[in-house]
Amino acid sequence: MPVGWSVAERDPVGRMGAVTAPVELERPEAETATVPDVPWITLVWNDPVNLMSYVAYVFRSYFGYDRRKAEKLMMDVHNLGRAVVATGGREEMERNVEAMHSYGLWSTVQKADRS
Amino acid sequence: MTARFRRERRRRVTATFDPVEAALLRDLTGQLVELVEEGVPTETADPLAVALGIGPGTPPEDPVLARLLPDAYTAPGTEPDPSQVEDGTEFRRYTEVGLRQLKGNRARGVRDELAGDPTETVDVRLDEDRAAQWLTVLTDLRLALAARIGLRTEADAAELDAAADRAMADPGGLDDAAREDPRLGVHQVYSWLGYLQETLVRAMP
Numbered sequence: 403m404p405v406g407w408s409v410a411e412r413d414p415v416g417r418m419g420a421v422t423a424p425v426e427l428e429r430p431e432a433e434t435a436t437v438p439d440v441p442w443i444t445l446v447w448n449d450p451v452n453l454m455s456y457v458a459y460v461f462r463s464y465f466g467y468d469r470r471k472a473e474k475l476m477m478d479v480h481n482l483g484r485a486v487v488a489t490g491g492r493e494e495m496e497r498n499v500e501a502m503h504s505y506g507l508w509s510t511v512q513k514a515d516r517s
Numbered sequence: 518m519t520a521r522f523r524r525e526r527r528r529r530v531t532a533t534f535d536p537v538e539a540a541l542l543r544d545l546t547g548q549l550v551e552l553v554e555e556g557v558p559t560e561t562a563d564p565l566a567v568a569l570g571i572g573p574g575t576p577p578e579d580p581v582l583a584r585l586l587p588d589a590y591t592a593p594g595t596e597p598d599p600s601q602v603e604d605g606t607e608f609r610r611y612t613e614v615g616l617r618q619l620k621g622n623r624a625r626g627v628r629d630e631l632a633g634d635p636t637e638t639v640d641v642r643l644d645e646d647r648a649a650q651w652l653t654v655l656t657d658l659r660l661a662l663a664a665r666i667g668l669r670t671e672a673d674a675a676e677l678d679a680a681a682d683r684a685m686a687d688p689g690g691l692d693d694a695a696r697e698d699p700r701l702g703v704h705q706v707y708s709w710l711g712y713l714q715e716t717l718v719r720a721m722p
Contacts, residue, residue, distance in 0.1 A: 450670060453714060506657055508593060511590065
């Protein structure tokens with residue numbers, strides 16, 4: 403389970419994007435037994451309306467993914483019906499979903515280990 | 518309908534809309550503004566909730582709004598379990614009002630950009646920010662039109678495309694076909710907006 407991750411910087415066009423710096427979870431003290439947080443994920447679902455080019459644009463613009471990654475995720479949405487576009491804390495994943503909805507994409511949030 | 522976006526120097530995109538196209542876009546964006554802004558709570562027992570933009574959390578019944586504001590915790594086409602319903606309601610309570618306002622303001626912005634003499638063409642010149650807003654408005658318009666004609670799945674899309682192709686091949690053309698199937702007129706506008714959006718994505722600065 404990852405204890406740190408980073409999200410690329412915001413693209414100037416994508417004002418919706420929440421910039422998040424690399425996050426490191428502090429390692430728990432030996433005395434305090436902490437249950438590690440299950441990561442949450444943001445999913446984007448295929449729909450028959452949104453243009454492939456637009457979906458890839460949203461992934462570049464909001465998440466700051468490069469063209470190749472954005473295309474790959476878009477093709478996963480298109481071919482597999484959905485793609486995991488981000489992982490992290492619940493609130494951050496919810497913010498992503500809100501942003502995806504503002505772009506007109508269909509997006510949901512769930513725990514990473516939920517099938 | 519042939520208007521399309523082009524990229525210009527200095528990170529601008531431009532398009533010219535003939536009077537019919539401009540009128541259509543004005544009308545559609547105006548309808549979208551009304552739709553997303555209706556039902557936003559302005560009077561309620563809890564003025565603090567209103568001031569904070571907290572809504573009731575119940576999913577919209579209107580199919581267009583349901584698609585513009587989908588549930589955040591339920592995968593499409595599945596039945597949610599009780600915790601998903603609860604989480605989805607909470608998410609909606611805190612985000613729906615803001616999203617409606619955002620979409621309404623953007624649609625209004627596009628509509629205002631097209632204001633002018635209804636008999637004249639409209640030239641539009643957009644910087645990056647405005648172009649990005651137009652993209653989201655075009656998507657919302659297409660989602661709205663699709664919802665209105667029951668275009669929910671890839672199969673629906675294929676069926677409508679086939680029906681539109683048959684109509685075009687028919688000597689009576691679209692007008693006759695649209696009389697029999699009212700979805701086809703809307704579908705034609707939906708297709709044009711898709712073309713327009715594609716040109717805008719490609720022209721983005």
